[in-house]
Amino acid sequence: MSNHSPVSNESLAPSAPESEPQHDRSRILRSVKGPAQFLSFWVAIALPFVHLPLLAQGLGDPAVTLAFVVLLTANVFALYLGHGYNQH
Structure with a gap:
């Protein structure tokens, strides 16, 4: 006697295509990191x-001060992103 079920086992298992985009995303993030x-x-x-040249020129001009602040912000952001480089 064979036991036939109206529901196949394939419908009970999670589908692989749904988990594949998550796997691809994490692989891409690791390759970009x-x-x-x-x-x-x-x-x-x-x-x-x-x-240095901005500081040597002086921060009296508002455009120079703005450039200095933008570069300083970019430097802090780069330090944050790059702080783990080449650590094992």
């Missing part, structure tokens, strides 16, 4: 050299 940290680390190293 290393280069993003590398670039952010070196941008954070280089940006202070751009600050």
Whole structure:
């Protein structure tokens, strides 16, 4: 005697295509993380050299002050993103 069920086992299992986009997204994020940290680390190293001419010129001009603040903000953001670069 065979036991035939009206519901197949395939309908009870979670479908694989639904979990695949999540897997692809995490794989893409992992592949982008290393280069993003590398670039952010070196941008954070280089940006202070751009600050020097602005500071030498003085921050009396509002445009120079704005440029300095924008570059300083970018430097802090780059430091945050690149802080884990090359750590094992």
